[in-house]
Each structure stands twice: as C-alpha cells, then as structure tokens.
Amino acid sequence: MTTMTLNDCLAYLKENDGYLLLTHIRPDGDTLGSAAALCHILRRLGKTAWLYDNPQITATYSLFMDPYLAPADFVPEHIVAVDLASENLFPEGFPGNGQIDLCIDHHPTNAQYARRLLCDPDKASCGEIILELAKLAFGTPDKTTADLLYIAVSTDCGCFVYANTRADTHRAAAELIDAGAEYKRLNKLLFRTFSYSRLMLEGMIYTGMKRYGEKDCVTVATITLEMMEKSGATEDDCDDLASLAGRVAGNRVAVTIRELEPGLCKVSLRSGEDFDSAAICALHGGGGHKMAAGCTVHSDPDETRDTIVWDILEAL
C-alpha cells in the first residue's frame, strides 16, 4: 500500500485511463457527490470514467448520478474507491477481491485495503478532498463540480449542523458557492423536502412519544409494523429515525424502539455523556458506545418499552 499526497494522486489519475469509481454500500451524499465530481474532473482531463452503478442509490441522488453511471459493458482499467473505508463497505454486487487501485477517503479508520491511498482524516467530508484535487487540476472548480461537491460537503454535516462540521467545512462551502453551486436549489431538495410517507411516519412517531422519569428526562419513540404500513414508509424513509426522540428539550436518554417483526424489536439508545447507554444495552445482549448503543429484544413494542425504561430509571 502506497500513501499518496494530493500531487501524487493527481499525477496518477493523469497518467492512467479507463476509471471505474466505487461508492460505498447504502450510498450517502458524500460518497456519491465526491465520486461523481471526480468522474466529471477525470472527463475534463480527457479520461474515460464511470461510476459503478450502485443499486442502492435513492431517488433524490439519482437525479444527479445518471450521467455518470457505467454502462453494463464497460471494462475498467483502473478502479478507484471513494469515501469507502473498508472492503466490507463495497457496494452491493461488487466482487470484493482486493483489486482496488486507489482509495480516496477521509475516515481515520480507513482499512488500507487499496494499492494506493489518499486519506485526509482532518476533512469533515470526502468532498473537501476532491475539492482540493479540482483546485490542483484546474485552479477553481467548474459549476458541475461545484454542484456535486456541494452535495457531498453539505449532506455529510447535515447542512452544517452536525458536530463534525468545522470552520474549513464552511470555507469549502463558501468556495463552492463562489464557483457557482446552486446551493439554494440543492438545500431545498436535500434538507427541506421529504416524502409524504416520511412525514406521515414522523408525525405518528411524534404523537406517540412517551416520557418517563424525573423532569420527563427519558423519551421513548416507537415505530411499529402497523405505523410503517399505515404511512406507506419504506427503508428509504427511515433515515436517522433514532435521533427524533433526542430532539425533545430536557431529554437525557432517548429510546427508539423499532418493531422488526412480531415479537422482535430493535432498541436504539442515545444519551449525553452523563449516562451509559451501552451498559443498558449490554443487559440485553447488545452494546455500542456510551452515548449511542443498541440491542435486540424478543418481545412486542409495549413490553420492550416497559423493560428498557425500567432499566434506565434504575440506572439514573
């Protein structure tokens, strides 16, 4: 494995041709926006480049990815993985047999599975690394690159609200806006538009929330199979549901109970630093981190709630 600088990486990309770019399983805006921007940059450099046709791309992102998806008969010469930290995150249908020529990533946990690695863990998003590449290649990014990288940068930090946002994330956004990114349209589409089913499901979750303990500091949100059916929600609509209970002012421990099948529930706990979520989940054969943990309980949602809330109130 060779560690690369930005300059090494650009030189390698200029020397070779016939690129297939990989995005990770359950692709998010960062892997897709970064890979599509890199694809566009390579084409501007006169190269043949395509994105692996990741079967899990959701409808919103498809709008932007279609011009880049590889035709079925494309035979790549070089494979580049983008925002892809380890081989068990390869996209569905891609044979994981170690032939990755280059990986561009920002995860500190990168498993160094590729022959060449450009990794900058100081970046909040992989998109910020691709932005540096674009600037190195052309001075400033063109409008298409700016749009795709704005998708990457903004989605990875929830539009600059998540704790991974940094001063440099804002600086990257400013550069992309200056380069012509249609950020107003993208913000509306990515952060202020939801499927009807998602809003119905979210509405049912909010109206069904229950609180327990002193000062109502434990909040429980439940998602039953009946709610999924009634709202018409699919897995695409279930992004980040475990964060909803934690939105309540004064919350210390947020519990999300999802009925997976009759008699089986998945439990997610989120807490501040002053409560050990992992210890509660360990009681039920689960685990995780102090502030975010999970377990599976063989019971219906009501009984699961009673059990977990009892454990939490004991621990508080």
Add this chain to the structure above:
Amino acid sequence: MTTMTLNDCLAYLKENDGYLLLTHIRPDGDTLGSAAALCHILRRLGKTAWLYDNPQITATYSLFMDPYLAPADFVPEHIVAVDLASENLFPEGFPGNGQIDLCIDHHPTNAQYARRLLCDPDKASCGEIILELAKLAFGTPDKTTADLLYIAVSTDCGCFVYANTRADTHRAAAELIDAGAEYKRLNKLLFRTFSYSRLMLEGMIYTGMKRYGEKDCVTVATITLEMMEKSGATEDDCDDLASLAGRVAGNRVAVTIRELEPGLCKVSLRSGEDFDSAAICALHGGGGHKMAAGCTVHSDPDETRDTIVWDILEAL
C-alpha cells in the same frame, strides 16, 4: 439622518457612553445575538451598555441574554437600535418617539428613522456587521462575542439552509468558529432541540395533512384550536408552521389553515414561481407576494380547506 461607515460608527461608539441597545419586536436570534454582542464589545471598550429588557425574549435565548438586560433604573444617554428596520418594530413597552441615536441594520427596507445609520444590505444577517465592528475594534472577536454572533448569523439563515445564505455567511461562520464559538453546543440547542409540545403539534399536523390535485401537488396542513390545546402548544411553539406543508416532495402549492377562533381561520399559501398565491388570497380579501400570501376566512377549518382547495384547483 447621517449615513455612517464602519469607521464612523466605531468612532461614535468610542466617543460616547451610557448605551441602551434595542432589539426588535418578537426578537429573533439575529437581533438578540447582534445586540448582546455589541453590548459585550462596548463593555470591552470600557463603556456602560445594556440591552432593553424586551419582554418577548423566549426561553432559549434568555439563557444568553440575562447578563446584558438593563436594570429597571438604568437611565441611558444614547440609544442604539440593532437589526430594527422601522419604528413600528420597536419592542413592546418601548415608547417610539424618534430619539434613536444610531441604528445598525442589514435590511434594504430600513426606514431611516434614526439620527445615524450604519446599514449594509449585502449582509445576510446583522450579526455579520457586528462581526466587522468587532474586528475593527479588536482584530478578532473574543469567545463571548463569537458565541453571540454565531447565534445571530446561524439563526438568521436557519443554520445555512435558507435562501438568504451567501458565501460570506459561511465565511463569517468559519471566522466565528476559529474565534472559539461553541457552535456544536449552539447548533444542538438552536436547531435540534424542540419543546415536547412543538413536536406533538408538528406530529398532529403531519398526520393530518391532506393532498389534492394532479400528482397530489396541493398539500394542506391544518392547525385547529383542539390541536393547540391537546398538544399544549403556545405561540412560542408556532414558529414557521406555514413551511411544513411545503416540505412534501412534489408539492407545488402548500396551504396552511390555522383556526384562530371558532368560525375564523387564517390561511397561508406558499408556492413556487409558477403559481400566483397572492391571486388566490385576493379572492378572499387577502394578499401578499406571488410565492407567499395570506388571507382570513370566516368559516371552520374544513369548509375553509374546501373553499381554498377549490380555488387553487381552478387556477392550476
């Protein structure tokens, strides 16, 4: 009325003393964060400075404003209005009789009611003007100034998601983060924490949403008196409710019906540029802009919905 530059303004503030800073009616994060930051800056310059005790400050902002609120017996020498575009926006209880010595604002519609005016309509928030003042006075803002201005800058653009966000807004955020603003804590508090009542009410609105027309392009959200009572929501919980219906993917016209009293409803319309919301509201004696308009209908919520939806489907 004298128009001031940043330098004029700082010189004026340094020459005088005994400042009372005014925030606007229904104070938001920009007027409060900007005024409190200016108050802190003036104190660093050795001046006596206090904020007018705006009776409408909500609980979240009170956390930050308490050290700056003027005692009842404070007699000001100079009055400075911050983010306050016209005299009819004076805070509750403040006698509006034209004695404003200085106004610092970013609204292009500023009514020029003050003796001196520093106005920069190119800024997305008033906080960005106060940031320039802080930099002129001290080089870089200190941590307290940075926290207060991060509140101002971030809230005025909905955490960088609204259409008023600009490249410079991101640059201001980057400077404030570099200066020590606790943006992670502030983001969680300002953008990811909601009262239980607000979430209950939002849940009821989502589950009660109805859609009409071709491709379900008209969305109607209703807020009844019963929903307000059942959720325990107060006016503090009703911020931006008229935007919820517009979040549905594929929406062209978003209607929000709020029952004000039995038999009286307020209707808010939001649309894209391809539909004239004001024309619909004009049919009922209301008005507004093409993309955002309102009217009042003497009827119950169900009848109001039927009437307005009929008008919209006719117009589409």
